[in-house]
Amino acid sequence: MPDDNWPGEWLRAVLPLCVLAAVAAEETYGYAVAQRLQAAGLGTVKGGTLYPVLNRLEEEGFLTSSWREGAGGPGRKYFTVTAAGAEHLADRTSAWQSFTERAEGLLPSARSPR
Amino acid sequence: MSTDTATYRRDLLRALRSHHVAPDRIGEIVAEVESHVAETGETPVEAFGPAREYAAGFAGPRPLGARLAGVWLVVLGAACGWLIANGVFGLVADERVHGMPAGVALALGALLWVPPMIGQLRRQLPVADPRTGRRMTPGPAAVVVSMTVFLALLAAATWLVAVLTV
Structure with a gap:
């Protein structure tokens, strides 16, 4: 399966956590988050999908944002993770790893004959 | 842009x-x-x-209050239009409107336009651009001017129809 064609429900489930992880790695802005997700192999995440996720994370108190003047552009909205966001990321990352390990235990190996 | x-x-x-x-x-x-x-x-x-x-x-x-306010403003707007139209016809024909002088009906109609205008001003609060602080939408003066011009055009169109038909 090509990297940019993951089932939509997988991406919807993991996107908030991946976006939070991208912002937690460094203070950043929307387009850079989209590039980071694409470089990680999650495919192209359009603005119409990304910004509602960023806004929800901000409403939940996991991110804060501020506008800064861009170099010749119209300005960028930078996002920073909060202490609550970092804690949430650590908790959910651990839970996600347990979850995917359990799911993996149920699935046949990709190389095993059917 | x-x-x-x-x-x-x-x-x-x-x-x-x-x-x-x-x-x-x-x-x-x-x-x-x-x-x-x-x-x-x-x-x-x-x-x-x-x-x-x-x-x-x-x-x-959408809160129930906002929906009710919307209905109320439509009713007021319709009453305003009715009074303005009848007031203009009354003035041209030199007749009273439901027992009142045509000028009074006209003035009452104009007064009824104020609540819809206030409602529109409250609904269309200016939107500021967070990058610059500048307005992205017209200010309150533009709302007042556009609604006043609309009412004046309505009155003028009614007057023209009245002159041609009475």
């Missing part, structure tokens, strides 16, 4: 207002779209989908 972005801004502002999104949030949402497409080189529709569909994702429940 390209034509695509300017058109999208106008459509998105209108759609977000129709969903009763708070002015501060509207400013943020529009600025995010413009900032993002300036970075990616995409058109706003490519990146965010049609403005109406993107705006629908931010819609909250």
Whole structure:
């Protein structure tokens, strides 16, 4: 399966956590988050999908944002993770790893004959 | 700003207002779209989908009070139009309107236009661009002027019809 064609429900489930992880790695802005997700192999995440996720994370108190003047552009909205966001990321990352390990235990190996 | 972005801004502002999104949030949402497409080189529709569909994702429940106020303002607007039209016809024909002088009906009609104007001013609070602090939408003066001009045009059109038919 090509990297940019993951089932939509997988991406919807993991996107908030991946976006939070991208912002937690460094203070950043929307387009850079989209590039980071694409470089990680999650495919192209359009603005119409990304910004509602960023806004929800901000409403939940996991991110804060501020506008800064861009170099010749119209300005960028930078996002920073909060202490609550970092804690949430650590908790959910651990839970996600347990979850995917359990799911993996149920699935046949990709190389095993059917 | 390209034509695509300017058109999208106008459509998105209108759609977000129709969903009763708070002015501060509207400013943020529009600025995010413009900032993002300036970075990616995409058109706003490519990146965010049609403005109406993107705006629908931010819609909250419309309070009952706002719905009732909307109905009340439509009723007042209709009464205003009726009084203005009858007042103008009364003036041209030199007749009373339901027992009152035509000028009084005209003045009453104009007075009934004030609550819809206030309602419109409250509904269309200016949206500020969070990047610059400048307004993204016309200010209250533009709302008052446009609604006053609309009423004056209505009265003028009615007067023309009255002169031609009475």
